[in-house]
Structure formats: structure tokens, C-alpha cells
Amino acid sequence: MEATADSLPWAAQCAGAALFAAALCVTALGVVLVFLRRWPWCSCHVCRAYLTGSWARDFTNLGDWYAHLLRESPTGTIHVHVLGCTVTANPANVEYMLRTNFDNFPKGKAFAALLGDLLGGGIFNVDGHAWRHQRxxxxxxxxxxxxxxxxxxxxxxxxxxxxxxxxxxxxxxxxxxxxxxxxxxxxxxxxxxxxxxxxxxxxxxxxxxxxxxxxxxxxxxxxxxxxxxxxxxxxxxxxxxxxxxxxxxxxxxxxxxxxxxxxxxxxxxxxxxxxxxxxxxxxxxxxxxxxxxxxxxxxxxxxxxxxxxxxxxxxxxxxxxxxxNPGVAAAMRAEAGDGESAAPLTYEHLKGLHYTHAVLYENMRLFPPVQFDSKFCAGPDVLPDGTYVAGGTRVTSGLVIAKIT
Ligand code: HEM
Structure with missing residues (x-):
């Protein structure tokens, strides 16, 4: 006689139901993890510090902590596995992403979703044709x-x-x-x-x-x-x-x-x-x-x-x-002529203020107004420093570079 669910002993039915529920949970968790691209079980020191927030004991902001980690990394690249994110301060990698293989590093759908309600289809939130046109x-x-x-x-x-x-x-x-x-x-x-x-x-x-x-x-x-x-x-x-x-x-x-x-x-x-x-x-x-x-x-x-x-x-x-640094302020004033000239300042005059330009660049090197620039890797790729990035990985680069040089 064929066994039906009704004819199975009570314990076997419970075990079956429990197995089914467990399988469902594992599948659901897998789907969620794939969706979130997170690996919460990663116990590397970076992920542990990120998850426990212990990095905040020594650093006032995430940028300073990343800069510290990047400084320690021989390749200038680190991974925050729990975020599915690679952070690089390696100039060759940055050039590769922003120029050589630009099309493989769009802003991606995740950012478009985060900022879409505010930025809509503005230049900072689009890729492809819409971006090229506005750019x-x-x-x-x-x-x-x-x-x-x-x-x-x-x-x-x-x-x-x-x-x-x-x-x-x-x-x-x-x-x-x-x-x-x-x-x-x-x-x-x-x-x-x-x-x-x-x-x-x-x-x-x-x-x-x-x-x-x-x-x-x-x-x-x-x-x-x-x-x-x-x-x-x-x-x-x-x-x-x-x-x-x-x-x-x-x-x-x-x-x-x-x-x-x-x-x-x-x-x-x-x-x-x-x-x-x-x-x-x-x-x-x-x-x-x-x-x-x-x-x-x-x-x-x-x-x-x-x-x-x-x-x-x-x-x-x-x-x-x-x-x-009052000495620097004095040198900038001296370069600008310190109001000696009666002629109005012109754009051409500004372009000749080389010391002042250097001061502005150094200021933004030390305190980058934009600390991170994140892209999503569209298809699997290998960065010039040998780092493998899977498709869908968030690759963050940018002005934190300045902080480590
Ligand atoms: C100190 C001042 C500024 C800093 C530090 C700065 C920084 C940056 C950075 C880091 C990017 C690259 C963003 C990316 O690739 O995703 C960028 C792009 C851009 N910035 Fe600025 N910016 C400044 C001022 C301005 C101003 C005043 C304007 C406009 C009047 C402007 C217009 C743009 C535009 C149109 C882009 C191109 C965005 C794209 O191609 O996706 N920026 N800026």
C-alpha cells in the first residue's frame, strides 16, 4: 500500500515539516544574501571591525579608517566583504575604472535606487547614453x-x-x-x-x-x-x-x-x-x-x-x-598683490596665481570634499594590481587616495 502523508507516523510528519521549513529558511537566507551581496559570517579583521563598530574607537570617520587600512595594504586595495565592497587607493586601479575600462564600472542600479527620488535622471545618477549627453x-x-x-x-x-x-x-x-x-x-x-x-x-x-x-x-x-x-x-x-x-x-x-x-x-x-x-x-x-x-x-x-x-x-x-599657517596666508596675499593694484581682478589674473592653486589642491588633498566615489563592476574583472572583482561588486575609489600619499 502506498504511504500518504496522512498515513505516516506523527513523528515522521513533524520531521518532514521541519526539514521543509529548514530548506525554505536556507533558500530564503541565500536569496537575501545574494540580494544584499553580504557575507555576514566573514570574520576577517576589517569585517569584524566594521560589524562591531570597533573602528570608531580610533577614527572619527569612515574615510580616516579606510585611509588607514589602505595605507597598510601592500596593493593599496582592501575588501569589506560584509558590504560586498572593494576599496582602492591604487592610482592604476582608479585610472582603469575611470578611463581604460570605464564602461565596465557604471554607477549601477543600487545607487540609482538610493538617489533616484532626489536626483532623478540627473548626471550624477545615470549611466550610458543619458550620462554621455549630459556630460x-x-x-x-x-x-x-x-x-x-x-x-x-x-x-x-x-x-x-x-x-x-x-x-x-x-x-x-x-x-x-x-x-x-x-x-x-x-x-x-x-x-x-x-x-x-x-x-x-x-x-x-x-x-x-x-x-x-x-x-x-x-x-x-x-x-x-x-x-x-x-x-x-x-x-x-x-x-x-x-x-x-x-x-x-x-x-x-x-x-x-x-x-x-x-x-x-x-x-x-x-x-x-x-x-x-x-x-x-x-x-x-x-x-x-x-x-x-x-x-x-x-x-x-x-x-x-x-x-x-x-x-x-x-x-x-x-x-x-x-x-x-599664517605664513601661507601671507604668501597668498603677496602673490595676489595684496590690493596694491587699482585695476580690477580678472579671470586671467586668477589663472596666474600658481602658489594659491597649490594651496587649494593641498587643502583638498588633506580634506577631500568628496571622499568616496563608488561604482559597480558590471562584469567580472581584474584590476591592474591583480585584484579580482566579481560582477556586481561595489568598487569604491577616489579622493581617499590623497590621504595616504
Ligand atoms: C571644490 C569643489 C568641487 C569638488 C571637490 C568636486 C568634486 C567632484 C568629483 C569627485 C566628481 C566625480 C564624481 C563621479 O565621477 O562620480 C565631480 C564630478 C562633477 N562635478 Fe564636481 N566638484 C566640485 C565643484 C563642482 C561645481 C561647482 C560644479 C558645477 C558648477 C561641479 C560639477 C560637476 C559635474 C557636472 C560632474 C560630472 C559628474 C559625472 O560625470 O557623473 N562640480 N566633482
Missing amino acids: KMASLELGSVAVRSYAFGIVAQEVESRLVPVLAAAADAGAVVDLQDVFRRFAFDTICKISFGLDPGCLEREMPVSRLADAFDVATRLCAMRGAAASPLVWRAKRLLNVGSERELREAIALVDELAAAVIRERRKLGVAGSHDLLSRFMASAGAGDGDDKYLRDIVVSFLLAGRDTVSSALTTLFMLLSK
Whole structure:
């Protein structure tokens, strides 16, 4: 007689059910691990330090810890297995990823998902044709003499009419100034003027609150939190349910969208012909001074991201270093002529300030405003230092290099 499930003894049925459940769990765990590309059982010293957070005992931020590990590594490359991530500070590897085999190292879908709600299809969040098109436009415009002179004029005006008066007033009053806040306002004003031809006036004497700057702050902070979450499933579930930080992010992005739409409307009203700001140039290139609103919105947001915190971070660390190295500040003043010449400063004059350039580069070498630049390896590859990277591995490179040389 054939045995049916009903006719099996009770213990055998339990054992079968338990085996089935165990198989299901193992499969589910496997799927989750493959999905997350994580190996939580890795017990190498890097993964252990990462998982237990013990690295934070000796280092104030992840960049400094990575720089320390990279300095110790003979190849300048390390692996954080639990993150499925390879970090390299080997210049040959970086050149390979960014130039020689560029197409095999796209930004990838994982980042596009993290940042997609905020950046949409903007240059920092796309690969392939969309990236090439925007990159070509951006290089063309940012490299043109007309746009550079326009940007120079805007920066010079913001320095003379706002930055210097704000600092001079504080100095006269003997007041303490939060330089980082001042430089963030300075950078926001200049990037808005250069990018859209509009002035948010954040560095006016009364230090007004900008709704766009604030919404943008919240949105970028919460997107970064998505990246730091233990698993993407967490933020995805919160997003689906529209709760907690994801709800806050949605509201901040809605405000960014609303204000970006106002910027685009205003730009259209003012007209794009003869305007040198980047948005006008993109609008003009999109045809008849117009263009798809979503595409233009994504450009607005990308340039805000590109030019705000990068510039303000570089300026903040520069002034911190200058305050500790007054000799360097004096040499920069001497090179600039220390206000001796009555002629107004020109863009050409700036290009001749070699010592000042060297100081700016050294500042960004010591304190890179962008510490990491991550890509995803599309297909299995071998980096020039012999490191094998499986398809789908996150490969992080970039300015941490500076910290180890
Ligand atoms: C101190 C200031 C700045 C620093 C340190 C900085 C740093 C960087 C870095 C590291 C990248 C490479 C990103 C990648 O490959 O994924 C990049 C790309 C880019 N940056 Fe900047 N940046 C600065 C200022 C600016 C400003 C002011 C603008 C615009 C007005 C700008 C526009 C761009 C653009 C369009 C790209 C190309 C993105 C791509 O090709 O995917 N940056 N920047």
C-alpha cells in the first residue's frame, strides 16, 4: 500500500515539516544574501571591525579608517566583504575604472535606487547614453570661456558685496562667526546664480532662511541615511508604507520639486537667449529655449548637489588650515598683490596665481570634499594590481587616495 502523508507516523510528519521549513529558511537566507551581496559570517579583521563598530574607537570617520587600512595594504586595495565592497587607493586601479575600462564600472542600479527620488535622471545618477549627453553638455559649458568669465564675475561680486562685508562686520564687532555656515550660504548663492541666473540671497546680512536650501539639506541627509541602512529592505519598506524618515524624505523632495519648478518657470519668464547660466544653456540646447520639465528639474537638483557642499567644505577647511599657517596666508596675499593694484581682478589674473592653486589642491588633498566615489563592476574583472572583482561588486575609489600619499 502506498504511504500518504496522512498515513505516516506523527513523528515522521513533524520531521518532514521541519526539514521543509529548514530548506525554505536556507533558500530564503541565500536569496537575501545574494540580494544584499553580504557575507555576514566573514570574520576577517576589517569585517569584524566594521560589524562591531570597533573602528570608531580610533577614527572619527569612515574615510580616516579606510585611509588607514589602505595605507597598510601592500596593493593599496582592501575588501569589506560584509558590504560586498572593494576599496582602492591604487592610482592604476582608479585610472582603469575611470578611463581604460570605464564602461565596465557604471554607477549601477543600487545607487540609482538610493538617489533616484532626489536626483532623478540627473548626471550624477545615470549611466550610458543619458550620462554621455549630459556630460558632453556640462563639459562644453563649464569649459567655455564665456561661462567661466560669467562664473568669475558672479563669485567676485558675491565676495565683494556679501562675503567681505559679513566678515568685516563680525570682525569689527568682535563677534564669533560660524564660518562653515557662512561658506554654505556663499556657495548656495553662487551656485544658484551660476546655474540658474537667480539669486537666493542667503548671505545677506540678516542671514535669511532659504526654503530651497533647507529642503535640499533634509533630502540629501535622508538619502545618505538610506545608504547607511543595514539593508535596503528597511528603507524600501518604510518608503512603501510612507512612514518615518521616508515620509520626511518624500515631503522634502516635494518641496525641492516645487521650488525647482518655480526656478524653471522664472528662468523661462526671463528668457534664455543671451543668458550664460547653465540652466539657460541646457534649455536652449533642448530646443527653442524650452525642454522637458522633469529633465530640467533633474539638472537643477544635480548642479545644486555638485556645487554647494563641495565648495563650502573646501573653503571651510582652507580657512581652518590658513588660520594655523599664517605664513601661507601671507604668501597668498603677496602673490595676489595684496590690493596694491587699482585695476580690477580678472579671470586671467586668477589663472596666474600658481602658489594659491597649490594651496587649494593641498587643502583638498588633506580634506577631500568628496571622499568616496563608488561604482559597480558590471562584469567580472581584474584590476591592474591583480585584484579580482566579481560582477556586481561595489568598487569604491577616489579622493581617499590623497590621504595616504
Ligand atoms: C571644490 C569643489 C568641487 C569638488 C571637490 C568636486 C568634486 C567632484 C568629483 C569627485 C566628481 C566625480 C564624481 C563621479 O565621477 O562620480 C565631480 C564630478 C562633477 N562635478 Fe564636481 N566638484 C566640485 C565643484 C563642482 C561645481 C561647482 C560644479 C558645477 C558648477 C561641479 C560639477 C560637476 C559635474 C557636472 C560632474 C560630472 C559628474 C559625472 O560625470 O557623473 N562640480 N566633482
